[in-house]
Amino acid sequence: MKLETGLFREPGEHSLPRDLAVPVSKTRGRPKLEYRLRVKSEADVVRLRRHGVPLALLTPELVAKNGYPLSFRPRLLVPSSLRSVVETTFPTLELRDEETVRRMSVEDLVAVMLKVRRLAARQLVRRNLDRMDPVRLAERVFVENLLGSASRVRLSEFVAGLPQTVPSMPEADLAAEDAQVYGD
Numbered sequence: 059m060k061l062e063t064g065l066f067r068e069p070g071e072h073s074l075p076r077d078l079a080v081p082v083s084k085t086r087g088r089p090k091l092e093y094r095l096r097v098k099s100e101a102d103v104v105r106l107r108r109h110g111v112p113l114a115l116l117t118p119e120l121v122a123k124n125g126y127p128l129s130f131r132p133r134l135l136v137p138s139s140l141r142s143v144v145e146t147t148f149p150t151l152e153l154r155d156e157e158t159v160r161r162m163s164v165e166d167l168v169a170v171m172l173k174v175r176r177l178a179a180r181q182l183v184r185r186n187l188d189r190m191d192p193v194r195l196a197e198r199v200f201v202e203n204l205l206g207s208a209s210r211v212r213l214s215e216f217v218a219g220l221p222q223t224v225p226s227m228p229e230a231d232l233a234a235e236d237a238q239v240y241g242d
Contacts, residue, residue, distance in 0.1 A: 075109075078102055080145075097134060097146040112137050112159045113144070116151065116170055121178065124167055125185035128178055135159050135170060155201050164190050169198035172207040180211040180232070192217040 082092040095111065097103060103115045114135040121128050134148040137156040144150070151173055153159055158166045164186045171179035183190065196219050199208045206224045212232060214220040226232075 075105060078106055093143070095140070095144045097144060097148065100132070103134070112140070112156045114159050114162050115148070116167075116174070120162070120167065121171065121182070124164055124182055126178055126181045128175070130174065133174065135162075153202060155198075158198060158202065163194070165195040165198050168195055169202050169204060172199070172204045172211075173202075176207050176211045179207075180213065183213060183216045187216060192219075196220055 078096055079093040080096050082094055095106065095113075097106070097113065100115055100117070103113050106113050116133045116135055118127070118129050118132070132148060134144070134146050134150045135158075136144050136150050136152055137159050138152050138154055139156065141150070141152050151170065153170070158169060164182070168179050168182050168186075168190075171182055183195070195213075195217050199205055199213070199217075199220060205220070208214070208217075208220055209222045209224045210226055212222075212226045212229075214222055
């Protein structure tokens with residue numbers, strides 16, 4: 059047995075652009091129409107966000123803007139509640155909390171990067187300690203169930219309250235990574 063969610067338009071609600079919200083099936087009468095979201099470009103994500111749909115695109119530019127230049131293929135961030143209704147050409151990252159996708163604060167970005175590149179998440183924390191709320195970061199890590207990844211790269215060194223749940227990377231490897239990035 060499988061639980062599926064659907065995307066339906068409420069009476070009186072403004073419709074999404076037709077090229078982005080595609081009806082699943084046509085039926086006779088006046089039933090509720092179910093839609094799927096079609097996302098093919100960054101512009102599609104921007105347009106859907108303007109309509110209040112919680113989607114975001116994780117791009118190298120977003121990570122670089124927060125202090126850590128990195129190259130990777132952009133990924134679509136989708137809340138779990140919408141995963142089954144989104145068709146996309148982008149690789150997707152499913153997140154448990156819609157707020158993480160809507161806000162994309164530094165703390166949210168670190169949590170997402172723990173899924174993409176853990177060492178990059180560590181560097182983002184180091185570079186944004188003055189702008190970051192450690193309590194919010196800890197909350198993001200717990201909500202997205204990323205405690206193992208955070209433990210692996212020793213985020214507890216920067217965020218009090220994050221327990222070590224799995225063995226972390228050897229300290230020498232992390233020190234070498236930090237030295238390479240910071241030139242220490």
